Amino acid sequence: xxxxxxxxxxxxxxxxxxxxxxxxxxxxxxxxxxxxxxxxxxxxxxxxxxxxxxxxxxxxxxxxxxxxxxxxxxxxxxxxxxxxxxxxxxxxxxxxxxxxxxxxxxxxxxxxxxxxxxxxxxxxxxxxxxxxxxxxxxxxxxxxxxxxxxxxxxxxxxxxxxxxxxxxxxxxxxxxxxxxxxxxxxxxxxxxxxxxxxxxxxxxxxxxxxxxxxxxxxxxxxxxxxxxxxxxxxxxxxxxxxxxxxxxxxxxxxxxxxxxxxxxxxxxxxxxxxxxxxxxxxxxxxxxxxxxxxxxxxxxxxxxxxxxxxxxxxxxxxxxxxxxxxxxxxxxxxxxxxxxxxxxxxxxxxxxxxxxxxxxxxxxxxxxxxxxxxxxxxxxxxxxxxxxxxxxxxxxxxxxxxxxxxxxxxxxxxxxxxxxxxxxxxxxxxxxxxxxxxxxxxxxxxxxxxxxxxxxxxxxxxxxxxxxxxxxxxxxxxxxxxxxxxxxxxxxxxxxxxxxxxxxxxxxxxxxxxxxxxxxxxxxxxxxxxxxxxxxxxxxxxxxxxxxxxxxxxxxxxxxxxxxxxxxxxxxxxxxxxxxxxxxxxxxxxxxxxxxxxxxxxxxxxxxxxxxxx
Numbered sequence: 001x002x003x004x005x006x007x008x009x010x011x012x013x014x015x016x017x018x019x020x021x022x023x024x025x026x027x028x029x030x031x032x033x034x035x036x037x038x039x040x041x042x043x044x045x046x047x048x049x050x051x052x053x054x055x056x057x058x059x060x061x062x063x064x065x066x067x068x069x070x071x072x073x074x075x076x077x078x079x080x081x082x083x084x085x086x087x088x089x090x091x092x093x094x095x096x097x098x099x100x101x102x103x104x105x106x107x108x109x110x111x112x113x114x115x116x117x118x119x120x121x122x123x124x125x126x127x128x129x130x131x132x133x134x135x136x137x138x139x140x141x142x143x144x145x146x147x148x149x150x151x152x153x154x155x156x157x158x159x160x161x162x163x164x165x166x167x168x169x170x171x172x173x174x175x176x177x178x179x180x181x182x183x184x185x186x187x188x189x190x191x192x193x194x195x196x197x198x199x200x201x202x203x204x205x206x207x208x209x210x211x212x213x214x215x216x217x218x219x220x221x222x223x224x225x226x227x228x229x230x231x232x233x234x235x236x237x238x239x240x241x242x243x244x245x246x247x248x249x250x251x252x253x254x255x256x257x258x259x260x261x262x263x264x265x266x267x268x269x270x271x272x273x274x275x276x277x278x279x280x281x282x283x284x285x286x287x288x289x290x291x292x293x294x295x296x297x298x299x300x301x302x303x304x305x306x307x308x309x310x311x312x313x314x315x316x317x318x319x320x321x322x323x324x325x326x327x328x329x330x331x332x333x334x335x336x337x338x339x340x341x342x343x344x345x346x347x348x349x350x351x352x353x354x355x356x357x358x359x360x361x362x363x364x365x366x367x368x369x370x371x372x373x374x375x376x377x378x379x380x381x382x383x384x385x386x387x388x389x390x391x392x393x394x395x396x397x398x399x400x401x402x403x404x405x406x407x408x409x410x411x412x413x414x415x416x417x418x419x420x421x422x423x424x425x426x427x428x429x430x431x432x433x434x435x436x437x438x439x440x441x442x443x444x445x446x447x448x449x450x451x452x453x454x455x456x457x458x459x460x461x462x463x464x465x466x467x468x469x470x471x472x473x474x475x476x477x478x479x480x481x482x483x484x485x486x487x488x489x490x491x492x493x494x495x496x497x498x499x500x501x502x503x504x505x506x507x508x509x510x511x512x513x514x515x516x517x518x519x520x521x522x523x524x525x526x527x528x529x530x531x532x533x534x535x536x537x538x539x540x541x542x543x544x545x546x547x548x549x550x551x552x553x554x555x556x557x558x559x560x561x562x563x564x565x566x567x568x569x570x571x572x573x574x575x576x577x578x579x580x581x582x583x584x585x586x587x588x589x590x591x592x593x594x595x596x597x598x599x600x601x602x603x604x605x606x607x608x609x610x611x612x613x614x
Contacts, residue, residue, distance in 0.1 A: 006049035010382035013038045017373070017423070027419050028362075031369030035376040042380055055379040066371045070364070074324055075181050080360045081327025082172050085312075085334040086130035087352035092338035094305060095124055095137035101301045103142070104230045104294060105237065107223035111213035113151065114159045114220055115206060117142050121163025122202045125170035126309045127330075131454055135164030135462050139469040143487070148477050149227065152219035153487050155212060157470070158495030161455060161462040162205060162502075168417065168451045170198035171313055172330070175450055177323065178363070178421045179443040183429055187323040188316050192520035193440045194447060195313075200516065201448070201506045208502060233292020240276055240295055248272035266314060277303040304340075308333045363418065370422040383430055390431035397435045401442075401511050404428060405449055409504070412453035416461060420450055441517045445510050451503050455496045463492050 005012065013034065020030040042055040070076075089095075098120045106112030117138055124134040138160045146156040168175050171191035180190040213220050251268040280299040283291050291299075312330040315321040321329065338344035377383070393399045411420060425446060432442050454462035470487040477484050510516055 002045060003048045003050075006045035007052050009038065009042060009045070009049070009053060009380040010377065010385040013377060013380060013382065021419070022414060027422075028365035028369035031366070031373040031423070035369075035372035035374075038380070039376040042376060053380050055376065059375070059379065063372070063375065066375065067368055070367045070371060073181065074322075075177065075187055076363070076367075077324045078172070078177050078187065078327040079174055079363055080356045081324065081331050082174060082177075083130060083359050084352050084356045085127070085327065085330040086133045087355050088331070088334040088338055088344075088348065089124075089127055089305075089308075090130075090133040090137055091348040091351065092334070092341055092343045094127070094337065094341075095120065095134075096141050097301045098123060098305065099138065099141050101230065101294075101298045103145070104223070104228050105234065105298050107228045108234070109213075110217055110222050111209045111220040112222055113142060113146050113149070114155065114209045114213075117159050118163045118202060118205045118209065121160075121166050122170060122199075123305055123309075124164075125167035125173070125198070126313065127305050127334075130174065131164050131167045131462060132465050134167050135161060135465040136469055138164060139466045143466075143470060144477070147471075147484055147487070148480060149223060150218075150221050152216070153491045154495035155209075155219055156495070157466060157487060157492040158497075158499050159205070159209065161460075161466050161492070161496050162499035164465070165451045165454045165462050165503075166198065166202060168454065169194055169201060169444075169447050171195060171316075172323070172327065173447070175417045175421060176443070176447055178418065179425060179447055182421055182425045183439045183443050185439050185443065188319075189440050189520045190443055191313065191316060191323070193517040194444045196516050196519065197444055197448060197506065197510050200509065201503070204502050204506060205499065208498060230294040230297055233294040236292035237295035237298055240280070240291060240299060243279070244272045244276040247275045266318065270310070273303060273306065304337055308337065366418055366422050370426070373423075374426060383427065386427045387431045387434065390428070391434055397437055398511075400431065400435055401437070401445065405445065405507055405511070408446060408449045409452055409507075412450060413456060415453065417450040417453050420446075420453065438514070438518065440520055441510075441514050444517045445507060448503065448507050448510055452500055455500045455503065457493050460493075460496065463496055466492055 016038075017030060017034045020034060021027065025033075039055060039060070042053050043057060046053040046055055099116060102119055103113050103116035106115045109115075121134055121138065124137070143156060143160060147153070167173060171194060173194070176190045176194055177187050180187040183190075209220070248268050248271070251271040252264050255264045255267055276299060280291060280296050283289065284296050284300070308330060311333050312326045315329065316323055316326045335344060335349075338348065390400055390403070393403050395402070408420060408424065411424065415423070428442075428446075429439070432439060454460055457463065467489060470492065471484070472486050474483055474485055476482070
């Protein structure tokens with residue numbers, strides 16, 4: 001019996017961890033306690049395991065070094081930076097301004113508020129990276145407006161919760177930082193790979209709203225004219241966009257002739273955006289009003305967060321800054337934006353620092369607990385057990401991806417994304433590498449999958465965040481004065497179901513079309529036209545042309561054939577040695593008897609260099 005337990009320690013250890021978590025114990029302490037308990041058991045049962053347990057008491061001395069590896073990881077510094085940036089932007093009122101202006105821009109069409117929530121959710125995801133901040137901000141601001149104008153409660157709740165979870169997959173997502181760290185890959189590459197799938201998922205959300213606006217038009221009516229306080233003037237906005245496009249092409253043509261040609265698209269876009277932004281500011285400040293008030297407001301409100309996105313992600317993608325440095329610039333940029341809006345105070349900074357400290361400590365404790373668990377789990381050959389289990393699945397690479405996606409989706413019912421990233425993902429790295437799966441692609445698949453942990457019951461945190469701000473009892477609307485029914489918890493849960501389906505569909509899309517992610521590698525190099533030329537003689541004819549050296553010296557061709565000029569073939573088929581490589585007089589060098597090595601005096605008193613003939 002004890003031999004059976006000793007030889008199956010890895011699965012027993014994994015199942016016991018799941019039981020600890022389901023009982024409600026904190027994740028960090030469950031990991032650490034589980035690791036220590038099974039370490040003690042493993043040391044005692046090691047003689048009975050037949051070599052499957054490699055644990056001994058001196059192994060615990062490696063723990064401080066493992067902890068230091070976590071604490072000194074500079075990549076994880078990006079987490080507090082991006083968290084701080086998100087909290088400050090939430091307090092700055094940026095979400096409120098974006099929802100108000102974009103909501104009125106789309107107001108005249110059915111589902112306009114839903115489109116606005118999805119677009120703002122994507123923008124908040126690209127600037128904050130924090131799901132809680134996005135969901136709570138949009139729930140407080142847009143849900144009362146959607147209820148006021150007759151939106152279906154399920155659709156309104158689902159759109160808000162799902163749009164908030166875009167912060168999971170659109171950079172600078174916190175979960176992408178953690179996944180990159182656990183997979184041993186660059187955060188910048190993970191950000192590049194996740195950008196297009198994140199935008200595609202945003203498009204699928206908007207497509208769902210479009211379909212529902214056609215199938216059930218009464219569920220998402222257009223805003224009445226009296227609610228559009230910024231007035232009309234959508235055409236003016238499109239004219240401004242046309243001017244921006246014209247400026248882009250003019251700037252691109254000019255930049256193509258300069259030294260900055262390789263960065264033409266990014267620089268030309270920056271010039272066009274700055275031009276339109278200045279145009280709107282001047283038009284508003286001078287009172288010319290060549291633009292409509294709506295166009296002015298949309299441009300003035302929309303450009304600063306876009307500039308912050310470029311500051312953070314653009315510098316990372318261009319290779320100018322690391323993700324940690326990009327996060328630091330984003331935190332400073334968030335403080336500047338809040339200061340410009342006159343919403344920066346010591347209270348805001350204090351709240352942001354407190355929230356950042358809590359989240360950072362939470363992540364760090366889980367990481368340290370995971371280090372204790374992994375030390376024991378690897379000591380009982382748990383990684384080999386997992387690898388054999390997953391690599392032997394039918395279907396090869398595709399079977400592995402489908403099984404892992406189903407496993408993560410199931411575990412997401414009970415574990416949040418941090419727990420999944422620290423417990424499950426490290427066990428999947430070795431099997432994925434053995435099957436030849438690109439780990440950035442694999443990480444994006446897991447990132448899209450982990451979004452579902454925020455959306456489905458019973459532990460969907462996005463649903464909890466929305467429930468905390470949605471009205472629970474009947475209330476009087478501030479504008480209309482009408483008594484409005486509350487939002488039921490069941491309506492929030494049922495509203496999330498279609499979006500969970502869309503997220504599952506997106507997992508399949510990323511698996512079926514790896515090119516959505518693999519673009520992070522850049523364009524492949526065509527080696528068929530590559531020509532290698534070495535100055536001073538070159539390498540050609542199968543390295544038969546020799547290599548010229550300064551002072552008239554030359555290395556002979558490989559293959560044993562003497563070089564021109566009376567060179568002497570070296571032993572072992574190394575080729576001929578030209579006369580100029582011998583004594584300063586330039587006479588040929590006679591190889592010594594035995595042919596083991598050839599001592600050659602270098603010119604200019606550099607000393608002899610023995611050349612092996614074997």
